[in-house]
Amino acid sequence: MGLPLAAPAQHLQGHRRGKHLMAIVGIDVGGTHTDGVLLVGRTLKAWTKLPTREDLGAVLTEVWHRLLEEGGVKPEEVSRITFSTTLITNLVAKKELPPVGLVLIPGGGVDPSLFYYGAASTLEIRGMVDFRGRELVPVDEKEVEEAARLLCRQGLKRVAVVGKFSSRYPAQEERVAEWLRRIAPELEITLGSKVAGGLGFPRRAATAVLTAAIKERFEAFYRELQEGIGRAGCPASLFLLRADGGTMPLAYALQRPVETAFSGPAASAMGALALSQPDLSAAVMDVGGTTTDIALLLEGRPLTYSRGAVLEGRLLQLASLAVHSVPLGGDSWVRVEGGELRVGPERKGVPYACGGPVPTLTDALRVLNLSSFGDERRAWEAMRQVGEGLGEKDPQATARAVLGQAVRKLAEAVKVAFERWAQEPAYRLWQVKYQLPRPQKLVGVGAAAWGLVPEVARRLGLKPLVPHLAPVANALGAALARVTLSRTYVLDTQQGRISVLETGKQERLNQGGDLLPPEAEELALELFRREARASGIDPEGARITSSEVFNVVRHWRRVGRIYEIEVRLPAGVLFFLEEHS
Incomplete structure (x- = not known):
């Protein structure tokens, strides 16, 4: 029997075809499990969980068929499938990103050595573009050719090319890429202007480097999604959850894979929101197999980074929920090294209780009756093996020690997350409003949540x-x-021009005389609403998240203003699920 839903937070557009309610599907592809749900109208009709295997296409096909069979739904009745994935966060957590070279065109006014980009090698070349997109100093062809030869000698196959203000004059980066390919045609080149449209040169450089590192793996993941759904004969529109908790067409994700960097963690925050009260303020802990992701809800809204995402020291030009990930999960390897108990961060496979090669945190939870996964006898055997190295004969005592270490690590991770969130203006405003140092609730999701989150x-x-x-x-x-x-x-x-940084679109600013700040902000909101409606998106709830103004001065007199205004439609859920547990 389906699970009914509470009152909708927003109408589900396109969810009814003719007189029939259409179905929607959500599929989360994790490093350990692939989960799927099917909803018809506002009722959860089916859900399933399968181990993630190397043949992801086959797993997706099986998830699809299980959902349709259990939910009693035909393929043509499904209007939309949205995927989420921990692909990128797992690659970073396990330090499996390939090396990337970075060619910088820093221009003037900034010391590139002050920033961390995540590149294996960083080369600077001459060239300059001003804030209006005018090329003041062209790049030197010979210098670019020498950079290409050096990158080849260093054995690098992936390169990011990023120039200051390149989003306003991408031709300079494109010229560098052309010259690099002439000397080294085997190079895979990523341009900063293509992956991040906003200003903020160091963040754009770090984002381009991460994009270059993940592109190949994401393209393989994309092909597997297409193959699995194609094999299943599914006609539905395909979407992917992005880092900010919203959805985007799957084909767009192929162009901007970095926007999926926190897709899995964003899914856990949105899922916790859907399973909670609309005005909930709480930390959210998603205990997966490989990693644990920690997010924050404030009055029913997920907290976002005000200046862009942070991933393993990289400051990214990426709208993202404020998520903190740690390499500890249900599949974390448990062993004794030098007489001391170790829990994670490595993962060697599924839990020993499920046929895996080594003891894991899940085995400890199974012994303590905090989990029902796997064979109980194998779980006890796993804890006996660990106990031998500690001189402990009682498997339950060993399991308690494993649980205690995991709980301490996870609690410390939550504290670190709160320290980071304290830097965000929205969190500080919440503290002032409620006169509390932090929210008083911890919502747990994920397969191992029942065993770990209460502790x-x-x-x-x-x-x-x-x-x-x-x-x-x-x-x-x-x-x-x-x-x-x-x-x-x-x-x-001054120039009478409107530019959209994310798309590169420009139009005339038809405004007689000067433009005051309130007028500029209202114009930005109107432009946003117009584009949203043209794309079939309800702009209700759109708000200005940042607004800056720069005076243009000539001969000691202001002759104009340049406004930079960000408008955002924040993350939210279509409706809230009413729990009956």
Whole structure:
């Protein structure tokens, strides 16, 4: 029997075809499990969980058929499938990113050595573009050719090319790429102007480097999704959850794979939101197989990074939920080294209780009756093996020691997350409004949440909340996430021009005389609403998230203003799920 839903937070556009309710599907592809949910109207009709295997296409086909069979739905009745994935966060957590070279065109006014880009090698070349997109100093062909030869000697196959203000004059980066390919045609080249349209040269460089590193793996993942759904004969529109908790067409994700960097963690936050009260303020902990992701809900809205995402020290030009990930999960390897117990961060496979090669955190939870995964006898055998190295004969005592170490690590990770969130203006405003140092609840999702989250909450002095559907919360988050949209408008009153940084689109600014700040902000909102409606997106809830103005001065007199205004439609869910657990 399906699970009914509470009142909708927003109408599900396109969810009814003729007189028939259409179905939507959410599929979360994790490093350990692939979960799927199917909803018809506002009722959850089916959900399933399968181990993620190397043949991802076959896994997706099986998930699809299981959902249709259990839900009693025909393929043509499904209007939309939204995927989420931990692909990139797992690659970073396990340090499996390939090396990338970086060719910088820094121009003047900034010391590139002050920033961390995540590149294996960074080369600077001459060239300059000003803030209006005018090339002041052209790049030197000979210098670029020498950079190409050096990159080849260093054995690098992937290169990012990034210039200051390149989003306003991409031709300079394109020229460098052309010259690099002439000397080294085997290079895979990523341009900063193509992957991040906003200003912020160091963040754009780090984003381009990460894009170059993940592009090949993401393209393989994309092909597997297409193959799996194609094999299943599914006619539905395909979407992918992005880092900010909204959805985007799957084909667009192929152009901007970096926007999926926090797709899996975003799914857990959106799933926790859908399974909670609309005005909930709480930390969210998603305990997966490889990693644990920690996010924050404030009054029913997921907290976003105000200046862009942060990933393993990289400051990215990427709209993202404020997520903190740690390499510890249910499949974390448990062993004794030098007489000391170690839990993670490595993962060697599925739990020993499920036929895996080594003891894991899940085996400890199984012995303590905090999990029902796998063979109980194998779980006890796993804890006996670990106990031998500690001189402990009682497997339950060993399991308690494993649990205690995991809980301490996870509690410390939540503390670190709160310290990072304290730097965000929205969080500080919440603290002032409620006169509280932090939210008092910890919502747990993921397969291992029931065993771990209550213990972590107790250690932190928080109230634990683990929804009945915690094991498939990520898939629910993907299915129920609504569209997000973000645009940054540059209004140049002197030149009479409007530029959209994310798309490169320009139009005339038909404004007589000067433009005051309130007028500029209202114009930006109107431009945003117009584009959203043209794309079939309801702009209700759009708001200005940043607004800056720069005076243009000539001969000691202001002759115009340049506004840079960001408008965003924030993340949210289509409706809230009413728990009956």
